Amino acid sequence: MRSEKSRSRRNFLKLGGSTALGLAAVSSLSCQPEKSQTENGQSLQQLNPIRKFPDNFIWGTATAAYQVEGAVNEDGRGVSIWDTYSKIPGKILNNDNGDIACDMYHRYKEDVLLMKSIHAGAYRFSISWPRVFPNGTGTANPKGLDFYNNLIDELLANGITTYATLYHWDLPQVLQDKYGGWQSKETSKAFADYAAYITEKISDRVKHYFTLNEFYSFTDLSYERGELAPGLKLDQKSVAQVRHNAVLAHGMAVQAMRQTTQSPIEIGVAENIVTAVPVIETPENIEAAKKATRELNAGLLTVMMEGKYTEHYLKGLGVNAPDFTDAELKLIGSPLDFVGINVYLANKYVLAATNADGYELLSHAKNHPTMASPWHMVSPESMYWAPRFVKDLWGTNKIYITENGCGATDTLSDDGKILDTDRVMFLKNYLAQLHRATSEGIPVKGYFHWSLMDNFEWIFGYGIRFGLFYTDYKTLARTPKLSAEYFKTIAKNNILV
Numbered sequence: 001m002r003s004e005k006s007r008s009r010r011n012f013l014k015l016g017g018s019t020a021l022g023l024a025a026v027s028s029l030s031c032q033p034e035k036s037q038t039e040n041g042q043s044l045q046q047l048n049p050i051r052k053f054p055d056n057f058i059w060g061t062a063t064a065a066y067q068v069e070g071a072v073n074e075d076g077r078g079v080s081i082w083d084t085y086s087k088i089p090g091k092i093l094n095n096d097n098g099d100i101a102c103d104m105y106h107r108y109k110e111d112v113l114l115m116k117s118i119h120a121g122a123y124r125f126s127i128s129w130p131r132v133f134p135n136g137t138g139t140a141n142p143k144g145l146d147f148y149n150n151l152i153d154e155l156l157a158n159g160i161t162t163y164a165t166l167y168h169w170d171l172p173q174v175l176q177d178k179y180g181g182w183q184s185k186e187t188s189k190a191f192a193d194y195a196a197y198i199t200e201k202i203s204d205r206v207k208h209y210f211t212l213n214e215f216y217s218f219t220d221l222s223y224e225r226g227e228l229a230p231g232l233k234l235d236q237k238s239v240a241q242v243r244h245n246a247v248l249a250h251g252m253a254v255q256a257m258r259q260t261t262q263s264p265i266e267i268g269v270a271e272n273i274v275t276a277v278p279v280i281e282t283p284e285n286i287e288a289a290k291k292a293t294r295e296l297n298a299g300l301l302t303v304m305m306e307g308k309y310t311e312h313y314l315k316g317l318g319v320n321a322p323d324f325t326d327a328e329l330k331l332i333g334s335p336l337d338f339v340g341i342n343v344y345l346a347n348k349y350v351l352a353a354t355n356a357d358g359y360e361l362l363s364h365a366k367n368h369p370t371m372a373s374p375w376h377m378v379s380p381e382s383m384y385w386a387p388r389f390v391k392d393l394w395g396t397n398k399i400y401i402t403e404n405g406c407g408a409t410d411t412l413s414d415d416g417k418i419l420d421t422d423r424v425m426f427l428k429n430y431l432a433q434l435h436r437a438t439s440e441g442i443p444v445k446g447y448f449h450w451s452l453m454d455n456f457e458w459i460f461g462y463g464i465r466f467g468l469f470y471t472d473y474k475t476l477a478r479t480p481k482l483s484a485e486y487f488k489t490i491a492k493n494n495i496l497v
């Protein structure tokens, strides 16, 4: 969605059904434990000792409420802006919506076992604000929270660590109608109250929180470009204000959560950092790309890390700068326990330049390869440079990759297998760059694969699949793909294969 031009989807469906790789791997594509796991693990480590990830590295999977839960009218859940938006004809591919999605609301026990079967030790899920506060504010709906209590208990009983995201785009519709959503600081306040309520209730068991997910998506793409809910096309000043109100919500929530927590918790953000990558890795280009990364994130991650807008950002906006106070900036810059970044691509390539900025931003060349999502330029180096620049720019000592993965139009082979060699290729290349980062001491502590299973991919509906597990949307059966086997091998052995 972030690329300058839309590209037609590439079809990666040429599955070589009878290759040795396919047959060998598919034989163990089951959720049952394998007999030879221990020996297998040892021999892998003997073969590649240098490829180990740091001890205690976390291998997890991620999902978001509206994309997987379904059950939109159950147990007192309120309406979200995505319920509304997905019902507008023509907005979503095939007019799909999240009414049923993966029905995780009813199948979470089965899904926790799927995680266990691939040795995922952590799960990043999001809490649906309108399930807990159907009207955005006011009286909580206890039944809404029950679902998350049950899910959390099930995860913990199965040895899976819980990471909760408090906002993954499903704003209560009431707040959109009453205040124009993120156009108002009332929504920021309401978010902080909701976040404080959640930590009060679940911090006995959930120790890791992400405040909001991917600011650019629910601000610019939703209020300026009109591509995501609520689908508005506002002027530059209003959008700058939306961005400001969103980071303010983050800062207010961090403070409020620290007040209500029952025990020590860690709070961070899950941001789709705009990553500028040195196109040729010379010291000059690296410095230029670092500078560019700071400026390209100025209205979002940079202000959350630094507690101030860069001069360049404010100058660029001129009279369209948002209204803000010093006290708000202080809140926005509230210290965090870690930084979570969603890493999918290099947004820009960079060369050092003698202009005032010190860098030149290059767009992707016409034939740059993409995965199935038209925005998804294949650029594994982003998995090294994104965490490296977070560390170099802000001295962060704890980073999580909160999302990485790729879409595909996976199909079943005649014998019911999903041989997603494209996703395995993608992961192999991105994880090699992650390994490069950890072996250089860049403090990445964990990796969450997006996604556990195929789910509602926003405007692409059910047309693009991101899962390690294939979701049959007719029967809702889940089937492990070849990439699930690949993930499992890595997670179990904590080694790059």
Ligand code: PNW
Pocket: 001, 002, 003, 064, 067, 213, 214, 217, 272, 342, 344, 345, 373, 375, 403, 450, 457, 458, 466
């Ligand atoms: C993220 N881009 O969205 C979201 O957090 C997920 O909910 C989503 O399903 C997943 O990635 C896959 O799309 C993105 O344009 C949207 O670079 C746009 C971009 C990246 C991620």
